[in-house]
Amino acid sequence: MSNKSAPTPAYQRIKDSILANIHSGIWTAGTAIPTEMALTETFGVSRMTVNRALKELTDEQILERRQGSGTFVAQNKFNQTFITVHNVRQDIEQIGKHYHANCIFAKQIAYDKLPDLAKSLFLHSQILYEVHIVHYGDGEPLQVERRIVDIGLVPDFSRQNFNLINTSDFLIKKVPLVHGKYKIIAANCPDDIAQLLGVGKDTPVLLLRRHTYSSGLVVTLVEMWQAGDSFMFEGVL
Amino acid sequence: MSNKSAPTPAYQRIKDSILANIHSGIWTAGTAIPTEMALTETFGVSRMTVNRALKELTDEQILERRQGSGTFVAQNKFNQTFITVHNVRQDIEQIGKHYHANCIFAKQIAYDKLPDLAKSLFLHSQILYEVHIVHYGDGEPLQVERRIVDIGLVPDFSRQNFNLINTSDFLIKKVPLVHGKYKIIAANCPDDIAQLLGVGKDTPVLLLRRHTYSSGLVVTLVEMWQAGDSFMFEGVL
DNA sequence: TAGTGGTCTAGACCACGTT
DNA sequence: ACGTGGTCTAGACCACTAA
Missing domain, CATH: 3.40.1410.10 (Chorismate lyase-like)
Structure with missing residues (x-):
């Protein structure tokens, strides 16, 4: 049952897959994406791993999560840009x-x-x-x-x-x-x-x-x- | 053994504690902070919970982690500032x-x-x-x-x-x-x-x-x- | 009430650095 | 060889939202 820890981690493969769906236009802003349980079965990983992928995409403002409701493609992106001011x-x-x-x-x-x-x-x-x-x-x-x-x-x-x-x-x-x-x-x-x-x-x-x-x-x-x-x-x- | 899910989550209490140590000057830039195992015992939580706290502080550029070596207080902070450009x-x-x-x-x-x-x-x-x-x-x-x-x-x-x-x-x-x-x-x-x-x-x-x-x-x-x-x-x- | 996400556990194997 | 962080599991209880 243990994961072979392939070159690309499982959570990254899940992130990539979700990003591909957004990028290609299959999932547009506001779309509800599959639940954690569904993704758990789709990718054959534990829920914690799915959760990590979704949490990171949420931190990156690509997804938006609503407890009790679901996970959705975020609206923003254009509207919040970051400029880095260095030394x-x-x-x-x-x-x-x-x-x-x-x-x-x-x-x-x-x-x-x-x-x-x-x-x-x-x-x-x-x-x-x-x-x-x-x-x-x-x-x-x-x-x-x-x-x-x-x-x-x-x-x-x-x-x-x-x-x-x-x-x-x-x-x-x-x-x-x-x-x-x-x-x-x-x-x-x-x-x-x-x-x-x-x-x-x-x-x-x-x-x-x-x-x-x-x-x-x-x-x-x-x-x-x-x-x-x-x-x-x-x-x- | 189950956690009572107090008002403030365990990972947040760990983050706050670490931030307090940095803020008060006890841990300065470059200092090695306790290992995940040590924090696991200190706070009486599982390693995954400690890991989450440390990972988030790392994402926030407050800590820096080096595999095989340890976790350290980051140097940056002043040098990388973010400006948000809205709509x-x-x-x-x-x-x-x-x-x-x-x-x-x-x-x-x-x-x-x-x-x-x-x-x-x-x-x-x-x-x-x-x-x-x-x-x-x-x-x-x-x-x-x-x-x-x-x-x-x-x-x-x-x-x-x-x-x-x-x-x-x-x-x-x-x-x-x-x-x-x-x-x-x-x-x-x-x-x-x-x-x-x-x-x-x-x-x-x-x-x-x-x-x-x-x-x-x-x-x-x-x-x-x-x-x-x-x-x-x-x-x- | 049923289903969702939020959090947590007590283990585990691995890659990497230091010794 | 040993200890560090990186990742993962297979469960669990909870809070919240919607029907």
Whole structure:
């Protein structure tokens, strides 16, 4: 009765079979697919194995399950697309360019000198540190990072050399399991950023702004500016 | 011996416990966590239940598993962020505005009148259809959609009323399980788009460009323009 | 009430890495 | 050789939905 554990696992064969039925149009969005018991008999496997296949397809938003009712082909897919935002360094190296960084500003700052946006986020913090870092690909400036960190929560931060250490890499080691929110905005490039990026003033740029929490407190607020045509977010559905 | 199926499932309690250890800093990135057998005894559950908890945390990129070696706290997290791009209609209705659409252009177009980008994608297609649609929130134009569809693959497309039917919703029904690539670009708003969006020329705008495949052929190419400050992509890590 | 999915058990064999 | 995770079984009880 034991399974010979063929090259392709049973749950994968079941997934492939279901995907083939959807792909070929036999099962369209909203269609009820066979029950777990039915698939158990069709494929000659235990219910747990069928369950795993269906659960994974549900996690991938391809199926939708309703307890007491059945399993259905999901409606979405087009409507929910994921974009992956990587580390700057990874992004730059992935397009085959040599990466380096230059930290041009690193100072402790007073709470009342913060921009309004930052004030609303760092309500309970007194000790804040700001860094400005330019990220280069093959010697060309591709991204400007402006970051504010609550060094009450990450005391070592101000003692790092950010020409060598990536701020994100450092923070994730010190403050694991963070949670954040971000926005991508198209903006005209302010003067100072334009100079650093080597583009004309009022060139359109992508601004990614993110603040990151740990245990309910904002650890860091970061703005990443990049010239619109030299860099972009990219992803696969 | 049977489990009483408490309000919170056993696998969830195990996940919570592991997350608590990571969150509190007891287990940091790279740390090896207890083996499945050890957790089986600790929590008094079967190995399958422990396995589910660990598998889910691995899928969520919080743990990393190495066969023959062990389970470890993952390094990433900061470095891979997901942005969800929804349907325009969903996005507009989610911010509490009334949605409506206006299709202002819908014509079959000849292959040699395509822009270069489109030519490279629709190599094998002869019958192409282009639509321009403006999406409104509370009567205000928020997004302009320009789309080219291979109606050799989706013949019904040209007969729809896109004031009422969402192009994405229609396509996903006709061409299930598609696969696509997209880019988000910051650009200066061209004249015609600026007029439709009701913004000044050269206002910075977000341009999301996506082409979508089915069975290896490009089904549709779409450009979605939206004013930089009135709309944005947003997500949670 | 009958049928569905949600969860769980107590075993098992296997592939892989480390020793 | 040994311990790890990867997969699987043949049952089971439960919660939920629909008839």
